[in-house]
Amino acid sequence: MSEPGPSLSLSPWGEADELWRRLAGDWSFERTIEGQASMHGTATFCSMPGAAHDTLHYREEGRLRLLDGRAFDAHREYLYQRRPNGFAVLFAERPPRLFHEIALQTGDADGTAWTGTAAHQCAADLYDSHYRFLTDGGFTLRHIVRGPRKDYVSLTRFSAA
Structure with missing residues (x-):
């Protein structure tokens, strides 16, 4: 008899409401910005x-390292607010402004425990964002950005620090 496949109950993320608590803390990340740059660093949710x-x-x-080899220190800040079965991401401004809201859905057999998608219109550019919380305890965030001013895909992989 074969072993059962991965189960959501075995995921380190637990139930949707537990996911929020497990985000808190330190993460390392690797980002690729298609045709433009790459970045590695640390992120903290506190x-x-x-x-x-x-x-x-x-x-x-x-x-942040550009394709031409130039490199820069970079940072970014957001506010994450818990929502029933998900979260909202706001720009860390005064007052905070909504970037997008994520409603979590159960994942599938590809090692994804939870997923969530959202769209954000920024002037004429559209940001389609997709979160994947993986059964290995990490998560990914993909932004597909299309419009007259921007055209790229950014993929970030977060791992526990």
Whole structure:
């Protein structure tokens, strides 16, 4: 008799509501920006003093390397807010502005425990975002960006630090 395939119950992400708690902490990441650049660095999801317990501050820092070999230090910040069966991502501005909302769905047999998609219109450019929370404990974020000013795919792979 063959062994059973991966089960969502065995996933380190647990149930959808547990996923939120497991995001908190430090991550390392590798990013490719199709035809433009690559980046590696660290990201942290942490509770914000004075904010609701359902808000995590996200900050990434790393080294961005352009195809021509030039390299720069770079960082980015967002706010993640817990939602029933998912989360919202906001730009870390005053006041915060919505980037997108993710409703989590169970994954499939390819090693994905949870997935979520969203779209964001930025002027004439459209960002299609796809999150995959993997049974190995990591997750990926893919942005497909199309429009008159932007045309690229960004893929980031996060691993526990």
